[in-house]
Amino acid sequence: MTTTTIRAASPALATAPPPVRRPGARHRNRRLVTLLFLGPAVLYLLLFYGYPVVQNVVMGFQHYTISTFFTGEAPWAGLDNYREVVGSPLFRTALLNTALFTVGSIAGQFVLGLAVAVFFRRRFPLSGFLRSLILLPWLIPLIAASAVWKWILDTESGVLNRVLVGAGLVDTGVPWLSSTSLALVTVIAVNVWIGIPFNAVILHGGLQGIPDELYEAGALDGATRWRAFRHITWPMLRPVVTVVLVLGVVYTLKVLDIILGLTGGGPANATQTLATQSYQLSFATFDFGQGAAVSNILIVISLIFAAVYLRLNRRAVDE
Amino acid sequence: MQHRCASTTGGAPGRAPARPGRPVSRRAVTAAGLLAPLAALLAGCGADQGSTSPRTLRVLDTYTNDPDRTVIGGALDAAAKKVGVTLERVSVAGDSLIQRVLQQGSSGTLPDILMLDNPDLQQIAATTALRPFDEVGVPTDGYTEGVTSAGTYDGRVYGLAPTVNTIALFYDVRALDEAGVAPPTTWSELREAAGALTRGSRYGLAFCGNATYEGTWQYLPFFWSNGADERDIATPEAAAGLDLLAGTVADGHASTSVLNWSQADVKDQFVAGRAAMMVNGPWQIPELESVEGLEYAVVTLPVRDPAGQRPVAPLGGEVWTVPATGDRSKERLAGRVLAEFLSDESLVSMAAKRSTVPGRPALIEPFLERRPEMAAFADLVRGARARTAELGAEWPATATALYTAVQLAVSGQATAQDALAEAQEYV
Numbered sequence: 001m002t003t004t005t006i007r008a009a010s011p012a013l014a015t016a017p018p019p020v021r022r023p024g025a026r027h028r029n030r031r032l033v034t035l036l037f038l039g040p041a042v043l044y045l046l047l048f049y050g051y052p053v054v055q056n057v058v059m060g061f062q063h064y065t066i067s068t069f070f071t072g073e074a075p076w077a078g079l080d081n082y083r084e085v086v087g088s089p090l091f092r093t094a095l096l097n098t099a100l101f102t103v104g105s106i107a108g109q110f111v112l113g114l115a116v117a118v119f120f121r122r123r124f125p126l127s128g129f130l131r132s133l134i135l136l137p138w139l140i141p142l143i144a145a146s147a148v149w150k151w152i153l154d155t156e157s158g159v160l161n162r163v164l165v166g167a168g169l170v171d172t173g174v175p176w177l178s179s180t181s182l183a184l185v186t187v188i189a190v191n192v193w194i195g196i197p198f199n200a201v202i203l204h205g206g207l208q209g210i211p212d213e214l215y216e217a218g219a220l221d222g223a224t225r226w227r228a229f230r231h232i233t234w235p236m237l238r239p240v241v242t243v244v245l246v247l248g249v250v251y252t253l254k255v256l257d258i259i260l261g262l263t264g265g266g267p268a269n270a271t272q273t274l275a276t277q278s279y280q281l282s283f284a285t286f287d288f289g290q291g292a293a294v295s296n297i298l299i300v301i302s303l304i305f306a307a308v309y310l311r312l313n314r315r316a317v318d319e
Numbered sequence: 320m321q322h323r324c325a326s327t328t329g330g331a332p333g334r335a336p337a338r339p340g341r342p343v344s345r346r347a348v349t350a351a352g353l354l355a356p357l358a359a360l361l362a363g364c365g366a367d368q369g370s371t372s373p374r375t376l377r378v379l380d381t382y383t384n385d386p387d388r389t390v391i392g393g394a395l396d397a398a399a400k401k402v403g404v405t406l407e408r409v410s411v412a413g414d415s416l417i418q419r420v421l422q423q424g425s426s427g428t429l430p431d432i433l434m435l436d437n438p439d440l441q442q443i444a445a446t447t448a449l450r451p452f453d454e455v456g457v458p459t460d461g462y463t464e465g466v467t468s469a470g471t472y473d474g475r476v477y478g479l480a481p482t483v484n485t486i487a488l489f490y491d492v493r494a495l496d497e498a499g500v501a502p503p504t505t506w507s508e509l510r511e512a513a514g515a516l517t518r519g520s521r522y523g524l525a526f527c528g529n530a531t532y533e534g535t536w537q538y539l540p541f542f543w544s545n546g547a548d549e550r551d552i553a554t555p556e557a558a559a560g561l562d563l564l565a566g567t568v569a570d571g572h573a574s575t576s577v578l579n580w581s582q583a584d585v586k587d588q589f590v591a592g593r594a595a596m597m598v599n600g601p602w603q604i605p606e607l608e609s610v611e612g613l614e615y616a617v618v619t620l621p622v623r624d625p626a627g628q629r630p631v632a633p634l635g636g637e638v639w640t641v642p643a644t645g646d647r648s649k650e651r652l653a654g655r656v657l658a659e660f661l662s663d664e665s666l667v668s669m670a671a672k673r674s675t676v677p678g679r680p681a682l683i684e685p686f687l688e689r690r691p692e693m694a695a696f697a698d699l700v701r702g703a704r705a706r707t708a709e710l711g712a713e714w715p716a717t718a719t720a721l722y723t724a725v726q727l728a729v730s731g732q733a734t735a736q737d738a739l740a741e742a743q744e745y746v
Binding site: 066067069070071072088089090150154155156157175177178179180263264265266267268269270280283284285286 | 417418421422424425442443445446447448520529530531532574575576577578579591593715716719723726727729730731732741744745
């Protein structure tokens, strides 16, 4: 980059005699240019990432309500919002649900995604076509997907229960979304369905990067099938696995649309997570201060996972 | 607007050749060219909005579907014509209205005439975003107590509902005849009827008990009729009403899916013949009418003890307001348009076409001449109670607690009394 700039500049300097040689002037100019080129990117980051985050952090310490939008007044609240949300009986439920939802979704998505990825490593007729079908859940708008799932899972008229009752597996319809003990499991299952494509695609990409020679060499030493997976595939795939898991956690923590579409956090808060709680505080009760407080807690949890990811990544590079 | 942004910055690259011999400067200029549109954008290229002519008023409402969209539009246009102004009307989805109003409030682009759902009015009025009707010349007398209290904040009227609605009990006439059941008038009759009507894939009763304000709204008639009060929700009176709803579900006479159903879902269940009775409002009537072979009738919701209690219905309906835009002449024009919009003739016609009841009791008689089948709703609306009458801007917290209690009790997580006590903590 630096060398090309100098080279591009020199012919011009050779033909036109330089007016007055000011030492450092060119250097200063180049710095200016660098800054100007950086400008748009930095401005973009500050405007669309920095500002919202800072604003959200500040909002968490303010009594930010409907009035604020009209009067511009948001009195300082100190830790009131945090005290209020953490002290509410809902917070512990939401925190636990968030943990269960995230762990359950990630485990399901990853295991099934990996199975799909390994399966499609082999080439067989129609494998390309089938592989693209796996992407389907990814292509459907989440709101549409959750509306359809809500139909499928309806206790009385849903197709799933009709099939189960028809096959004699259950006597009456299973209350997938209206039972407090089942709703969270059901919502996790739907989220797993949505997450499989992401996991499968990234892991499939990782698998493609493992040279065939390794398997050939392994096969000579007797490592096939399960042993090949354990001793060749898994270690080679490790860096990709970390990426998938950490990104998966960050994506899953903030899942909102699927839960809102399927249960709205109910029944009786059985599927209430920090994300839905934050949404409801901000956009149903219009207590933006408390909503921001909950989402800040969520951001901190995400950041911890991001830090873990960066650390693991650095160690991998060091090795 | 885009064009103006581009043309102001277009000059910058043009100056480049003026400084020969400094090749780097061309880069600097390019970079400046890249930066300039952003800077121009920040400088407020999009700032000039709403600068319409002095005789054009901007209207915001949530009537996106017919018949409401055209009926309200027609009434607004007729009123505007009398005043001699034109209207620029925007209709947004109901659940995004408040967010839109907040955006407009913070950017100083509020419309001249604004529709709000009645329980939201006091919260918005509390922010100083609205103008009281006495200052903009809208007559405020003759409305039911419910309509007036919903539209009043701090002793002054900020909004009025031309037509209102509430909920009642719809039933499938043939199903009741077959089972030999009379339309229930008491809670015990309701539970018995629900049991007698439950058959095969059909439940006796459907209602909305979901985790939104709709769930609260459907619990309120049972809550209020039995003498409960929203200032203290954990009382035996409130628990008895909740126990009625939770009991029908526990008995298997209403589906557990009521926990997820919206009122529209409840209507779908009723239409599909999967519920013999449902709790719902008159806005479903146009769709029920269009279902072939469906024979339904409407009665007021049962009360626990008809000898000593009368049904108390929650007041539903949208209020019209004049936002404080700072343009005094337009605010007065908006007031004049609303005064015409709320005139007798306009009210009766809107009510008849939209299956809602006029907000002024004096107009109920001429209305019933046109829509005699709305008698049950008309009776209820006279004494309907506004959700924000007592708690005002504090209502949302209690509304949240009430639907939480409904969810806890109907799902069987807690008894009605415990559910209300637990939900009380959310207030």
